[in-house]
Amino acid sequence: MKNTHLINHPLVQHKLTIMRDKNTGTKQFRELSKELSQLLGYEAMRHLTNSYMEIDTPLTKMSAPTLSGKKLALIPILRAGLVMSDAIADFVPHAKIGHIGLYRDPETHLPIEYYSKFPTELDLCEVFVLDPMLATGGSAIAALSILKEHGAKNIKFVCFLAAPEGIAKLHESHPDVDIYTAAIDEKLNENSYIVPGLGDAGDRIFGTK
Numbered sequence: 403m404k405n406t407h408l409i410n411h412p413l414v415q416h417k418l419t420i421m422r423d424k425n426t427g428t429k430q431f432r433e434l435s436k437e438l439s440q441l442l443g444y445e446a447m448r449h450l451t452n453s454y455m456e457i458d459t460p461l462t463k464m465s466a467p468t469l470s471g472k473k474l475a476l477i478p479i480l481r482a483g484l485v486m487s488d489a490i491a492d493f494v495p496h497a498k499i500g501h502i503g504l505y506r507d508p509e510t511h512l513p514i515e516y517y518s519k520f521p522t523e524l525d526l527c528e529v530f531v532l533d534p535m536l537a538t539g540g541s542a543i544a545a546l547s548i549l550k551e552h553g554a555k556n557i558k559f560v561c562f563l564a565a566p567e568g569i570a571k572l573h574e575s576h577p578d579v580d581i582y583t584a585a586i587d588e589k590l591n592e593n594s595y596i597v598p599g600l601g602d603a604g605d606r607i608f609g610t611k
């Protein structure tokens with residue numbers, strides 16, 4: 403699918419399989435969520451370009467590639483996205499972290515916004531929006547619209563699992579935003595959960611069910 407990057411690396415797929423298994427408990431699910439986030443974040447940053455800085459190696463001076471001048475913004479969608487920003491920030495500690503609070507109304511499945519706080523100069527940042535699940539696409543679309551209202555321009559969306567419906571809707575509303583996902587599942591069920599899926603990502607990460 404155009405603008406969708408399926409990360410089908412065997413290690414990524416292996417970790418995702420353990421996460422999908424309903425017998426995997428909270429501790430392991432959270433650990434795997436962090437590992438998967440770092441692997442996906444690594445792929446989503448592949449397009450970044452290095453600048454160069456003068457350093458002294460033990461042997462000589464050199465002009466060496468760096469990301470330290472690059473403005474990066476990690477934007478988790480609360481709650482489930484938090485595990486992703488924590489994990490990816492370990493790779494790029496100079497990244498700024500903003501938050502968007504959204505939850506799906508249990509009846510309508512529409513996203514309800516309850517919080518937002520962003521770093522300054524979003525327009526100059528490479529922005530990574532993080533949420534494990536792209537289901538109907540409602541939450542991702544709302545988050546991207548809010549970010550664009552705050553000036554964000556260069557945005558990537560990173561998730562563990564996507565439904566075909568969510569991908570199509572997100573591309574329709576935000577064709578400039580590439581999606582990075584470890585899997586594209588079959589469908590949504592009558593409650594708009596991804597099937598086969600992994601269940602409710604937030605509940606599995608935080609042990610709330």
Ligand SMILES: O=P(O)(O)OC[C@H]1O[C@H](OP(=O)(O)OP(=O)(O)O)[C@H](O)[C@@H]1O
Pocket residue numbers: 479480481482483504505506507511513533534535536537538539540541542568594602603604605
């Ligand atoms: O594509 P959509 O149909 O909008 O569904 C995806 C959203 O649903 C989940 O959040 P949830 O509402 O469960 O909130 P939580 O992270 O607080 O559990 C998930 O983490 C996404 O944000």
Ligand SMILES: O=c1cc[nH]c(=O)[nH]1
Pocket residue numbers: 535537594595596597599600601602603604
């Ligand atoms: O399958 C789904 C759909 C939305 N949110 C989740 O956490 N899981």
Ligand SMILES: [Mg+2]
Pocket residue numbers: 482602603604605
């Ligand atoms: Mg949830």
